[in-house]
Amino acid sequence: MTVAFYLAAAVAIAATFMAITRLNAIHALLYFVVSLLAAALILLLLGARFAAAMEVIIYAGAIMVLFVFVVMILSTGPREALQERQWLRVSTWIGPAILTAVLLGELLYVMAGATGALITPAQVTPAQVGASLLGPYLLGVELVSMLLLVGLIGAFHLAYRLGRGKASEEAGGKR
Amino acid sequence: MINQVPFEHGMIFAGVLFFLGLAGVLVRRNAVFILLSLEIMLNAAGLAFVIAGARFAAPDGQVMFLFVLGVAAAEVSLGLALVLWLYHWQRNVDIDNARSLRG
Numbered sequence: 537m538t539v540a541f542y543l544a545a546a547v548a549i550a551a552t553f554m555a556i557t558r559l560n561a562i563h564a565l566l567y568f569v570v571s572l573l574a575a576a577l578i579l580l581l582l583g584a585r586f587a588a589a590m591e592v593i594i595y596a597g598a599i600m601v602l603f604v605f606v607v608m609i610l611s612t613g614p615r616e617a618l619q620e621r622q623w624l625r626v627s628t629w630i631g632p633a634i635l636t637a638v639l640l641g642e643l644l645y646v647m648a649g650a651t652g653a654l655i656t657p658a659q660v661t662p663a664q665v666g667a668s669l670l671g672p673y674l675l676g677v678e679l680v681s682m683l684l685l686v687g688l689i690g691a692f693h694l695a696y697r698l699g700r701g702k703a704s705e706e707a708g709g710k711r
Numbered sequence: 712m713i714n715q716v717p718f719e720h721g722m723i724f725a726g727v728l729f730f731l732g733l734a735g736v737l738v739r740r741n742a743v744f745i746l747l748s749l750e751i752m753l754n755a756a757g758l759a760f761v762i763a764g765a766r767f768a769a770p771d772g773q774v775m776f777l778f779v780l781g782v783a784a785a786e787v788s789l790g791l792a793l794v795l796w797l798y799h800w801q802r803n804v805d806i807d808n809a810r811s812l813r814g
């Protein structure tokens with residue numbers, strides 16, 4: 537289990553690094569799916585079965601499909617890859633990279649003061665999660681449902697205006 | 712130690728993923744890549760919750776992971792709708808073109 541954890545962690549970090557440096561959006565999405573699957577394996581190893589299933593179904597399934605649809609609609613071609621290459625100059629990325637590396641170094645330094653706590657994988661069953669979700673965290677569930685409703689209304693509003701703008705454009709073209 | 716992982720290593724893993732996402736947000740100019748990097752950061756935060764939950768063998772970490780998942784779903788649907796809107800206006804997805812609130 538220990539070896540599998542470090543292996544999956546290395547795969548996830550490498551795939552995420554590839555995802556943020558690709559020029560082609562579809563390649564980046566595929567690398568991110570690999571990273572999500574590795575993260576799901578880590579959750580499974582730590583005994584969080586339900587979270588692992590959600591990671592695969594919702595993140596690697598639903599959210600990534602949404603991204604793929606949008607990239608297909610935007611029809612990025614070789615021209616876009618060329619543009620990305622121009623944007624990804626050394627002078628552009630070196631500053632943010634150094635700043636984030638410093639922050640990461642600080643995090644590692646803080647974490648190096650190890651308390652010696654070990655994670656022993658104990659299964660937390662979906663039944664326990666469900667009981668906790670509808671018990672002490674009921675208010676949070678209501679808040680998330682309201683947030684999702686707001687997201688739905690907002691997305692509908694944007695799509696409605698987008699469609700109406702196109703329709704009026706076409707009508708103007710005909711005239 | 713044969714079947715255990717130090718708690719700090721799990722947190723360092725989540726932290727490295729989070730900082731990769733942060734670097735992605737700062738470096739890229741394509742709006743789709745920025746949203747993808749935001750997803751990386753949210754995913755790393757959720758992972759940190761679950762790892763901390765596994766440390767105490769408590770279900771709370773997974774509950775928080777579900778909340779993060781809900782936030783990510785709402786954020787990505789609105790964000791991608793805004794990216795389509797930006798593309799409709801500007802014919803590209805460079806966020807440097809979206810400097811003013813009204814096109």
